[in-house]
Amino acid sequence: MADLGRAALVVSLGLVVYALVAGSAAAVTNRRRLAVSARNALFCAFGSTAIASAVLALALVRHDFSFVYVAAHTNRTLSTAYALSAFWGGQEGSLLLWLLVLTGFGALAVALNRTLLRDLTVWVVPVLGGIGTFFAFVLVAVASPFATQTATVDGAGLTPSLQNPYMVAHPPMLYLGYVGLAIPFAFAAGAMLSGRTDERWIVATRRWTLVAWMFLGFGQLLGAHWAYVEVGWGGYYAWDPVENAALMPWLAATAFLHSVMIQERKGMLKVWNMVLVALAFELSIFGTFLTRSGVVNSIHSFSKSPIGAWFLGFVVISSLFSLGLIMWRLPLLKARTKLESPLSREAAFLYNNLLLVALCLTVLWGVLFPIVTQLVKGETRTIGRPYYDFFLRSFGLPLLLLMGIGPLIAWRRTSVRALARTLAWPVAVTLASGVVLVALGAGSSRPGLIAYTFSAFVLATIVLELVRGTRATGSVARLVSRNRRRYGGYVVHAAVVLLAIGVAGSSAYGSSTERRLTPGESVSVAGYTLTLRDVERKRVPNAVETRAVLDVDGRWAGTLSSGDNHYVNPPEPSREIGLRTNWLRAEDLYVIADSANPKTKVAFVRVLVKPLVNLIWVAGIVFVLGSAIALWPDAREQRRLATRLAPARA
Amino acid sequence: MIALVLAVLIAIAAVVLVAWPFLREPVTADDRLAAVGPEEAERLALVEERDRVLAALKELEFDHRTGKIGDDDYGSQIGPLRRDAASALRRLDRYGSGMTAFEIPDTPAEPVPPPDEGTPPMPAPVPEPYPPPDEADIPSPAPQE
Numbered sequence: 001m002a003d004l005g006r007a008a009l010v011v012s013l014g015l016v017v018y019a020l021v022a023g024s025a026a027a028v029t030n031r032r033r034l035a036v037s038a039r040n041a042l043f044c045a046f047g048s049t050a051i052a053s054a055v056l057a058l059a060l061v062r063h064d065f066s067f068v069y070v071a072a073h074t075n076r077t078l079s080t081a082y083a084l085s086a087f088w089g090g091q092e093g094s095l096l097l098w099l100l101v102l103t104g105f106g107a108l109a110v111a112l113n114r115t116l117l118r119d120l121t122v123w124v125v126p127v128l129g130g131i132g133t134f135f136a137f138v139l140v141a142v143a144s145p146f147a148t149q150t151a152t153v154d155g156a157g158l159t160p161s162l163q164n165p166y167m168v169a170h171p172p173m174l175y176l177g178y179v180g181l182a183i184p185f186a187f188a189a190g191a192m193l194s195g196r197t198d199e200r201w202i203v204a205t206r207r208w209t210l211v212a213w214m215f216l217g218f219g220q221l222l223g224a225h226w227a228y229v230e231v232g233w234g235g236y237y238a239w240d241p242v243e244n245a246a247l248m249p250w251l252a253a254t255a256f257l258h259s260v261m262i263q264e265r266k267g268m269l270k271v272w273n274m275v276l277v278a279l280a281f282e283l284s285i286f287g288t289f290l291t292r293s294g295v296v297n298s299i300h301s302f303s304k305s306p307i308g309a310w311f312l313g314f315v316v317i318s319s320l321f322s323l324g325l326i327m328w329r330l331p332l333l334k335a336r337t338k339l340e341s342p343l344s345r346e347a348a349f350l351y352n353n354l355l356l357v358a359l360c361l362t363v364l365w366g367v368l369f370p371i372v373t374q375l376v377k378g379e380t381r382t383i384g385r386p387y388y389d390f391f392l393r394s395f396g397l398p399l400l401l402l403m404g405i406g407p408l409i410a411w412r413r414t415s416v417r418a419l420a421r422t423l424a425w426p427v428a429v430t431l432a433s434g435v436v437l438v439a440l441g442a443g444s445s446r447p448g449l450i451a452y453t454f455s456a457f458v459l460a461t462i463v464l465e466l467v468r469g470t471r472a473t474g475s476v477a478r479l480v481s482r483n484r485r486r487y488g489g490y491v492v493h494a495a496v497v498l499l500a501i502g503v504a505g506s507s508a509y510g511s512s513t514e515r516r517l518t519p520g521e522s523v524s525v526a527g528y529t530l531t532l533r534d535v536e537r538k539r540v541p542n543a544v545e546t547r548a549v550l551d552v553d554g555r556w557a558g559t560l561s562s563g564d565n566h567y568v569n570p571p572e573p574s575r576e577i578g579l580r581t582n583w584l585r586a587e588d589l590y591v592i593a594d595s596a597n598p599k600t601k602v603a604f605v606r607v608l609v610k611p612l613v614n615l616i617w618v619a620g621i622v623f624v625l626g627s628a629i630a631l632w633p634d635a636r637e638q639r640r641l642a643t644r645l646a647p648a649r650a
Numbered sequence: 651m652i653a654l655v656l657a658v659l660i661a662i663a664a665v666v667l668v669a670w671p672f673l674r675e676p677v678t679a680d681d682r683l684a685a686v687g688p689e690e691a692e693r694l695a696l697v698e699e700r701d702r703v704l705a706a707l708k709e710l711e712f713d714h715r716t717g718k719i720g721d722d723d724y725g726s727q728i729g730p731l732r733r734d735a736a737s738a739l740r741r742l743d744r745y746g747s748g749m750t751a752f753e754i755p756d757t758p759a760e761p762v763p764p765p766d767e768g769t770p771p772m773p774a775p776v777p778e779p780y781p782p783p784d785e786a787d788i789p790s791p792a793p794q795e
Contacts, residue, residue: 007657011664018668030683033671040671044664051660119686196686198694265705267698410713411706412727418720468716 005055005146008048013136015045019129027122035122042125046103053100056145060086066151075157075569077542082163088171089162092145099135101179109183113204123190131182134314143307160567160574166226173219178284180212185281192325197332202260213253214627220246221620232575234608239388241367245287251360252280255353262346270333278322285315341413348406359395393447403493404458407465426460448508455497462490488630495623498615505612512608519601526609528554537598543567548593548603562593586614693745700738707731
């Protein structure tokens, strides 16, 4: 079977190379049959990659240890779901998933636009072929998932921390996001190559960008929840380079989603949009380089592998390609209009973009700093949490404020008097919230108080927008259905507010304490008292479990256990936390027991109380809901676009 | 062996599909891609401009009705926007998709009070049939061929 997988990958490589070369030739020489042939090659590449993927999936499910990859990432004790999740649990499988999604998304995007945007897609095919060529080459020549060996009795198993339901969903979500960003990039490049830099590439890729952005955002929240419940350090985001690798393209894509509206409305920021779409794509490739190369220390990094250099080379080449294209087409990308007033919706979008990109580049510098210091000084210096927290506050809080002000400002220009009148209610709500929060003791953290009050402001503006819009149109359903993008966006804004409240609550107002406990001894924190009852150890299939059992009293009464598991295969430890969620207060009681010893009955216990942390996970659901509203197909819009573009196919 | 046969079959299927345009049409009188000529490019640019101006008109109406802009701002912006819209529609009319079946007044209408100042909100008299890109269908353009 490995031969079949290898052969299918070689066929995929041949097809994407053909899509690149023949597609370019067809576009340059204007040859119709060659262009269709190149497009077919892209479609077939998806088919052959799907066959290769099916071979690997079958080998994983059947525990075929003659595959080196299967033996390295699974064992016989793994359930079918976790055995399948090993597809993206290792490097070679992840790359195969990347190629599968790329060819699948690419084929679908080209197929959907092949008639209306023929002059564009003829250039999109070779761009997608070029990206596919890189991944197919790496899979065939550098990191094949179909290397074979003499079958072993059992495999090495999947890293214990990856044996978690979140890990079944989190990596594919991120890949769908990363790879999805290749589609707007390919259409943007196609638009510049063809010299057709009108808005059609934006219209064609609007939903692709939203889908990629949604998967990337939701995937990160799933990853954060996995870190929270599985890694067991008490947090959900550690500013780890690999976490940042997913955050950076998401920030760039967020900026793009906002700035693209200015191009649609005003014909401005064409160069900026090209830069943003290229930046988002390059950062998604750079993220893979970070994850796979081992150049940075990360809990997520795989061991050093030869593909890092290939990825770096691809990032450099594709960045130069994008930059060259933008420079070449600068005359076509000139704006036709200017910003009329610094007090306008488009100006607010611009400020939002500057803050988002500043945050993105700040995070990028934090990720690059250890590499730069290693190159310049020969010693690795890392940037810690205070750096990131400082810039998150510096850029994030103004962004939160803008999220509230922006929707209340009219397009083109608005007067200070009209703005003051519109802002009156939200500001009143904000001030009232601030007073109540201070009375409740939220003044103990200034950033927390600012985040809460700004959040109240944004929520008030969303409510105001809905109320006024409903009064103007007659009903909420009519209002939302007439502009799904805008009101879907407001729901996403509400998700960001929930996220901000959750992050502020759990970080600025959380409590924690740490103590060495013996049976009968207690520790108290934030209204909870935990008493060590016993330290137990038991053997379960494939692991030895050690648990400190604690009786809890106070705001909640019950029992929590925490400790660690030592797995037999693979021989790795895994920390197991004790967690009690109070959904009414959106609060977690989080217990970490280290060095629990069943002989001496001693355990080092760390107890954390995290207020409002669960709003972060609720935000994920609201985020998907808002994205779905914005994505929901609008028949009237489709008809309008078809009519608008129809003569182009003549 | 079976795997090898399957692999060969995949390769053959791929080659056939890729070569299909040439197998279906071994000889063709016209193998050129339908290019977008300067006239079509200009039409698309005008359509974009028309949609942009009409969207701006719609936004202006909505912003006025929801109280985001005052009567003064509304009055100063509506006139130029209507003139731009009329101009875009007239220029597009050359291509048969200008939709000039209605007249766009050059002068702003009597301003209406914003919704939070007593009177219930009333839409300003912008011609209803214009097709705001987010809300209405644009009539089919005349056939190009």
